[in-house]
Amino acid sequence: MKEKLKVCKVCGKEMAANAKACPSCGAKNKKPVFKKWWFWLIVVVIVAAVGAGAGGSGEAPQGGGGQQDGGSQQQPISYTAYEVSQLMDDLSGNAMKAESTYKNQYVALSGRLGVIDSSGKYISIYSADDPFDFIGVTCYLKNDAQRQQVMEMSVDDVITVRGKITSVGEVLGYSLNVTDFGE
Numbered sequence: 001m002k003e004k005l006k007v008c009k010v011c012g013k014e015m016a017a018n019a020k021a022c023p024s025c026g027a028k029n030k031k032p033v034f035k036k037w038w039f040w041l042i043v044v045v046i047v048a049a050v051g052a053g054a055g056g057s058g059e060a061p062q063g064g065g066g067q068q069d070g071g072s073q074q075q076p077i078s079y080t081a082y083e084v085s086q087l088m089d090d091l092s093g094n095a096m097k098a099e100s101t102y103k104n105q106y107v108a109l110s111g112r113l114g115v116i117d118s119s120g121k122y123i124s125i126y127s128a129d130d131p132f133d134f135i136g137v138t139c140y141l142k143n144d145a146q147r148q149q150v151m152e153m154s155v156d157d158v159i160t161v162r163g164k165i166t167s168v169g170e171v172l173g174y175s176l177n178v179t180d181f182g183e
């Protein structure tokens with residue numbers, strides 16, 4: 001095997017590439033940096049970082065695909081129909097299970113309108129079966145169109161509220177962000 005030669009950086013004479021020092025001038029034969037393991041580690045790290053960065057900006061065109069996903073998310077949300085009484089029964093039976101069942105779920109809740117907040121922030125609906133139920137579902141209104149619809153309602157009306165349940169608590173009952181009022 002032919003010995004590799006290199007040129008000494010100090011004196012310019014040829015020497016064995018793997019020599020520890022130049023035989024002519026005694027200067028240390030430094031290995032080129034790219035022969036050191038940590039150099040390649042750094043390269044790999046940088047490439048990975050740049051790749052991740054490029055992947056990040058690459059999500060802009062992929063965002064086109066993401067928008068297609070968004071398009072599928074724009075499919076009508078399916079609301080699961082419940083009576084408020086069922087939610088309240090589940091809550092009193094097992095609040096933890098009720099939370100895992102209903103939290104973040106889109107629901108169409110039918111119940112008795114019990115409270116209309118005078119400032120129009122929310123309405124509360126209760127079990128239609130139990131006139132003495134004082135824990136129910138607090139339904140937060142998000143816009144004036146909804147408040148306008150609530151204007152037409154009266155306490156004790158049985159209504160259907162569609163929206164997403166945002167919290168479940170055994171003391172305060174359920175909270176829901178109103179999407180709209182169903183039939």
Ligand SMILES: [Zn+2]
Nearest residue numbers: 008011022025
């Ligand atoms: Zn030398």
